Amino acid sequence: MTCCLRPFILFVLMLGLTLAQSPYGFGVPVDEEMVMSFNIHPSIAPDGRGLPEGEGSALEGFEVYAFICAGCHGPNAEGGPYDRLVSDRDFSAEVPDHLLAVGNYWPYATTLYDYIRRAMPFSQPGSLEPNDIYALVAFILAENGIIEEDFYLNAETLPQVEMPAKVIFNPSPDSFLPRTEE
């Protein structure tokens, strides 16, 4: 009996220590399951953490884009009432801001997934399924000439896409990321 109780007693003691460190304790401790159910749009870092299962290519993304994105961003992602997504020239100091787009100004492809998932479509944010989001990201990257139209993006391949605009960021934005162990 004593033997069975020992881990329990230890647990209670540790819990007591944890609580003792906090002078107020007005926050409610939550477990990982509750964290996940509240965190409906897990943030996606450049290393790909936060990306869900699923995949898509530009071939599928074209159709999704035509239905839900083209009205604001133009039939060919050249911009409409809202931002241009496809760049038509390299970045330089002479390029006005309305011509800055994914191809010439976005340093990380993961940002596209993160932003589309949380904020798009504008009037129904957060309504897209993972496959559709991967397909849309693929369509936008393919239109910018960054990937092939039959290239499938998923949690593994998306973080590996090298964005041409990363080099214009000074200092290198990679220098802010945690060092990956070789």
Added chain:
Amino acid sequence: MNRRKFLQKVAGAGAFLALAPKVLAQGAKAFGEAALAPMKVLGIPLTPISQRAATENHVVRYISDTLPSRHTGASFSPIEHFQGLITPSDLHFERHHGGVPTVDPAEYRLLIHGMVKQPLMFDLEAIKRYPSFNQVMFIECGGNGQNGFSRTPDEAMTATRSKGLVSNSEWTGTSLKLLLEEAGLDERAKWLLVEGMDGAAYTRSIPLDKALDNCFLAYGQNGEALRPQQGYPVRLMVPGWEGSTHIKWVRRIEVSDTPYMTRDETSKYTDPNPDGTTSFFTWEMLAQSIITYPSGGQALQAEGFYEIRGVAWTGAGKVKAVEVSTDGGESWQEASLQEPVLSLSMVRFTLPWQWDGKETVLLSRAIDEKDYVQPSRAEVIKAWGYNHRYHYNGIQAWKVLEGGKVVNGDDVLS
């Protein structure tokens, strides 16, 4: 008072009258029956909440009429009408990315998770139980002053449209450091990802050092709960940094070892340089000032005395001084700073001025506690070019025309 002193005073007053006939002539308007009418009837009875005088209803925020949607975009504080340090809560500038959410305070939750020893969830009452403090503090949009990057200055510019994406409030809240310590920081922790509960689920990365230094969670604004447009029920405050980091309707703080490189810290709120590179994580707001009276769109009635008035602020801390030129920059005078002069708050400056009725240009420049001097428009354009979008803090010039009309005095640069 003896007879001689009395006579001296009368003589002095006579001399003053002789010197200032125009001023008196203006002041001596006849009055109408309406000036007496309110004394002959009962006024409005007690009300649970009061409204502005109906005759002040023209003092409103400016919103561009060319926005494709008003669910994103900005409204500008009418700074040309401000009379004190505090921006009335319903005139605080706004910048939203997916509309203003309607949040039920009873359902509100804040989650702190990630690289912490114990993820914690707080409701509004829990946050309010922590030790509280007040801070008078400005918030300025990173895009404030953006019109200064136009090649052709807009002659009809007003102070509101020039630099009205700034406001100053008394904020009440609790230390973010305290709540983070409650959850217990992992030794890998270096960054926070902060998320709002709006339709854009707006997110920004904040370095942990800044969070532990002076960030706080605000639930009070000018003595009452935050306005919905300002993040009701709780927003993050990041003193001195661009407004877009002050996440409104804050619902989730993830402690991490990495910045997340969100859309609004990479493709937006970043600064193209003339050398073909782009600067980012440029969070601190630089010293600014603007003359709000006389300013664009206003008109001086006649030559004579005017008190030049304006506001100044800096993300670096305290405004040390404001200098004003009434001759287009040939000479500068130090303006008076009105008390209180608080760190990270707007300050008001004044300078007495006699207008001789001739065309001239008025300028103001702020100097911060680190002796940084607010640059001229030419200096800003030389350093950053025209294709910048954020952090414009060039001097706004106002040209007073003969006849008293005030217009944009910014130069067309070559």
